[in-house]
Amino acid sequence: MDSALRVSKVSAFVNLLLTLFKGVAGVSVGSTALIADAIHSLIDVFGSVFVWLGIRISEKPADETHPYGHFKAESLAELAVGIIIILSSFFIIYEALKELIAFKAPEFEYYALGVAAIATVTNELLARYKISAGKKFKSSALIAEGKHSRVDVLASFAVFLGFIFVKIGYWWADGLVAIIISVIILQIGFGILKDSTDTLMDKVDEQLDLQISEIVSRIEGVEKVELIASRGTWRAKIIEVHFCIKPGLPSDIIDLIQKEIEERIKSSFHEVVSVIPVVKVLREKVVLAIPTDDKGRVKNDISSEFFTIVEFDGEVEKKVIENPYAHAEKKKGFLISELLEKHGVTAVVAKKIGEGARAHLRSKGINVLNLEGNTVEEVEKRARELIKGSSSESVGEV
Secondary structure: OHHHHHHHHHHHHHHHHHHHHHHHHHHOOOOOOHHHHHHHHHHHHHHHHHHHHHHHOOOOOOOOOOOOOOOOOOHHHHHHHHHHHHHHHHHHHHHHHHHHHHHOOOOOOHHHHHHHHHHHHHHHHHHHHHHHHHHHHHHHHHHHHHHHHHHHHHHHHEEEHHHHHOOOOOHHHHHHHHHHHHHHHHHHHHHHHHHHHHHHHOOHHHHHOOOOOOOOOOOOOOOOOEEEEEEEOOEEEEEEEHHHHHEOOHHHHHHHHHHHHHHHHHHHHHOEEEEEEEEEEOOOOOOEEEEEOOOOEOOEOOOOOEOOOOOOOOOEEEEEEOOOOOOOOOOOHHHHHHHHHHOOEEEEEOOOOOOHHHHHHHOOOOOOEEOOOHHHHHHHHHHHHHHHHHHHHHOOOO
């Protein structure tokens, strides 16, 4: 970043020279607009210093008190530039209004007109130089300062036009031009302020998060991407990835998945300096179907007339559904598996079940469990013990 620092130093030096030329010319002819423009250039000097300090601090490596690095110092410098721009615009408006109320007009001098013209060209060259360097070195602070210099182009050109209008007899043109300059400066200042605040507040970069989510979701072993969180500046970003894996996956496989996530993200986005993978085990919700009769007694037969559906998800929820296929003559197993799938069932309690029905249930991802118990409560208790014993794994077929 030495080149970026050199750009900010060049900017400070050029703005210091412009301050001297515009200040001397403005005072000699009594032009509020030119004096305001000179003050604006002086403030640019301080802005360049802030940018220089921001870039210098942002280069420091991470330490114990700043584990994520110092890269946001550049955004603080950008914030300072925005505040400076806004304050300078208010100052110019104040001085311009004083001039208009006092019916004060500047004297016309060709050297003052020349200073305004030179300042316009110089500021345009400086703006292009800083914006180009900012894009090259991915420095948001340099780009913000470049935009500020682009405002200076408009300001100096407006002063140039103001002198021409004063020359042809419009005494109020100088003050009016100064106010117009200030309004333009104010808008850009608030824009820079918003950009820097968004970075400091870790505003979501929706496009980046979506791209990273697509990359991670395609990695083998990743079942679900829960969260992509990005923070940092345009030049340096930290990405946090929360993803889910199947229960029981070996630790060495998990390590390989994490490593692949980090490598793919960094190779796809060069501004990413750190990736933090957060692993979560995918816990399947257990929905148990218990065959019962019309009195709620457990039948352990898939052909029972009713099913008590018990959902184990935090608090246990129950409901009773009728089995319209209890006495079906054809495709009984298929129809019952369709019914249970419709209600989100993941396991059914049954002792009496044919191989065809078992195959149909398995095709729907429904396990068949043999759980002892004469009442729904007893079977539910046995199922809860089985779930607790299996930890984060799904309830398997018995």
